[in-house]
Amino acid sequence: MSWSLPALLQGLHKGIHSRLHTAREVAGHPVLKGDAVETVWLGMLSDYLPERYRARRAVVVDSNGAFSHQIDIVIFDRQYSPFVFHQDGLDVVPAESVYAVFEAKQIITAEEITYAQDKAASVRALYRTSLPIPHATGIADPKVPHPILAGLVTLESSWKPPLGDSLTKNLGARQGEHALDLGCVAAHGIYARNGDGGYQVEETAMAATGFLFELIARLQTLATVPMIDVRAYARSLKA
Template sequence: MTWSLPALLQGLHKGIHNRLHTAREVAGHPVLKGDAAETVWLSMLGDYLPERYRARRAVVVDSNGAFSQQIDIVVFDRQYSPFVFHQDGLEVVPAESVYAVFEAKQVITAEEITYAQDKAASVRALHRTSLPIPHATGVADPKVPHPILAGLVTLDSGWKPPLGDSLTKNLLTRQGEHALDLGCVAAHGTYARNCDGDYQVEESAMAATAFLFELIARLQALATVPMIDIRAYAAWLKA
């Protein structure tokens, strides 16, 4: 048997693309289609992200008792995050543990971009604690909480051309806490926001693989989540 890295990477993409396409064709109701797409992306991230990360459908909570909207995909820390609540199939994770949030839909449109932007803002608005970090030779200053990544992942695009000006125009409409940093249109390519706030769009025959690699690179740049002030959450025991 002769191994081929390009073939392996192509196979990863084809697996995701085919499962998304099947979900669209088989699931009749729009809600079922959305749930099926979400499951496909969660499965990929669960299989390929490093073990320190988890990807789940979740709600995010902060130590002030505020909650985000329900998020299709929350990428969060399980190495340093001390607790995750489970409630009726949905997880509730502390804001400090969150690295990234994504919405998963069948088709990217202006409405779905606005929807994903609102979901991202609901997470970014939450308060995050950060304590000094003890180590072998002393105590490090509290880490400034990192920016939370956000995006929208789909199978297809509602525009022609699929990755043209309509896409970038709608992505640029709302920035700040609403900004989407990166995403994937599996049938066509990827998009990513650079440090200047502009979007780079890449057509790709292996879009799902390209998205996964860019996400991992950006997660690496975020390093580790801040040290959570667990006593700030424990204060609610007296409420």
């Protein structure tokens, strides 16, 4: 047997694409379809992200008691985060531990982009604590909380061409806390926000694999999460 890296990468994409297509064809009810799509993307991220990360359907909470919307995919730290709550099949994750949030849908449309942007803003609006960090030679300054990545992953596009001006125009219509940084249309390619707020698209036959690699590269630039102030959360014990 001879090994081939391109074949391995293509196989990863084909597996995701096939499962997304099956979810669309088999799951009859819209809610079931949505759950099936989330499961496919969560499965890929759980299998291939480094162990320091977790990917779950979750709600995000801050130390002031404010909550985000329910998010299809939250990528968060599990190495340094001291707690994650589990409630009725849903995780509740402290805001400080969040690296990225994604919505997972069947088809990318203008409405779904707006929906994902609102979800992202609900997380980014939360307050994040950050304490000084003790180390072997002293105490480091608190880390400035990193930007939280956000995006939308789908199987198909509602536009022709799938990754054309209609896509980038809708993505770029809202910036700041609503901006989507990275996404995948598994049947066609990936899109990514650059430093000036514009979007680059890449048509590729291995979109899911390309998305995974770009996501990991961007997660690497975020380094570790800030040191959470657990006592700030503990104040809710007196409420």
